[in-house]
Amino acid sequence: MTKSKSVETVETGAPGAARITWYVAEGARFVLAAGHGAGGGIEAKDLQALAAELPAHGVTVALVEQPWRVAGKKVAPAPKTLDVGWRGLWPALTKPGLPVIAGGRSAGARVACRTAGELGAAAVLALSFPLHPPGKPEKSRADELLGAGVPTLVVQGGNDPFGKPAEFPKGNTYDLVEIPFADHGFSVPKKAALSQDEAVKRITDAVVKWTGMLSP
Numbered sequence: 001m002t003k004s005k006s007v008e009t010v011e012t013g014a015p016g017a018a019r020i021t022w023y024v025a026e027g028a029r030f031v032l033a034a035g036h037g038a039g040g041g042i043e044a045k046d047l048q049a050l051a052a053e054l055p056a057h058g059v060t061v062a063l064v065e066q067p068w069r070v071a072g073k074k075v076a077p078a079p080k081t082l083d084v085g086w087r088g089l090w091p092a093l094t095k096p097g098l099p100v101i102a103g104g105r106s107a108g109a110r111v112a113c114r115t116a117g118e119l120g121a122a123a124v125l126a127l128s129f130p131l132h133p134p135g136k137p138e139k140s141r142a143d144e145l146l147g148a149g150v151p152t153l154v155v156q157g158g159n160d161p162f163g164k165p166a167e168f169p170k171g172n173t174y175d176l177v178e179i180p181f182a183d184h185g186f187s188v189p190k191k192a193a194l195s196q197d198e199a200v201k202r203i204t205d206a207v208v209k210w211t212g213m214l215s216p
């Protein structure tokens with residue numbers, strides 16, 4: 001399945017204009033809407049890899065830039081404001097008439113989890129879910145993840161200071177795939193037994209497999 005790329009600006013109300021970069025798959029079964037983290041944009045290696053790979057597997061990818069990022073600001077606003085922006089752009093994500101998988105990395109994953117139920121997301125993809133601030137495991141955000149209420153895949157670096165895989169609550173409310181040696185940005189040390197390219201491929205392979213098992 002081939003893909004085409006386009007960019008769309010969407011007004012979200014008070015937060016301002018958001019931007020969606022579409023990677024459209026022919027004969028798509030789903031749209032994966034993926035937001036960025038609080039410290040970066042859609043240039044993140046995991047988001048770019050998914051945009052390059054998933055359309056060949058019947059998933060249109062929509063990489064979402066929150067209004068603060070579009071406006072050129074360096075610091076993300078409060079979580080509630082991020083949620084407002086996400087809600088405001090959601091209608092644009094549903095225009096293809098396909099089930100939407102809400103997703104994102106880090107802060108974007110939290111937004112997807114918090115809003116999945118109310119927006120009618122088909123599933124949630126949480127990349128580098130920030131389970132807690134670094135060094136503060138007592139400040140857990142597990143309730144956001146567990147409250148998504150839809151099929152959820154967490155892809156987490158083995159050395160993520162925001163929450164290592166073993167720290168996540170046990171249960172069958174979500175699936176978790178570990179990327180060995182990887183940090184919060186899925187970077188791996190040069191001396192690791194896993195190359196950077198192999199680490200990224202593990203991410204895309206896991207998401208391709210998971211989306212292939214979802215029912216539209």
